[in-house]
Amino acid sequence: MVEIKFRGKTIPFVEGDYEYKGEWVYGYFHKTYKGDCFIIEFSKTGLVLPGKKVIPESVGRFIGLTDKKGIDIYEGDNVL
Numbered sequence: 001m002v003e004i005k006f007r008g009k010t011i012p013f014v015e016g017d018y019e020y021k022g023e024w025v026y027g028y029f030h031k032t033y034k035g036d037c038f039i040i041e042f043s044k045t046g047l048v049l050p051g052k053k054v055i056p057e058s059v060g061r062f063i064g065l066t067d068k069k070g071i072d073i074y075e076g077d078n079v080l
Contacts, residue, residue: 002064008039008054025052
């Protein structure tokens with residue numbers, strides 16, 4: 001069974017004391033009725049963490065495979 005997870009690149013912005021610099025986040029995907037895309041990160045404790053707004057074009061779903069280094073492959077990845 002393939003694990004369902006997504007990744008997306010955050011939109012650069014400042015929230016309180018933290019600055020998001022366009023980093024990759026991994027977790028569950030959510031799209032609002034307005035078209036905004038969020039990734040809700042996985043939590044090791046089972047708590048739901050707040051979603052981070054991501055660039056819609058950067059979102060990719062895990063395809064269930066890894067490369068020769070064991071790194072997960074997502075839709076849109078260039079694998080040579």
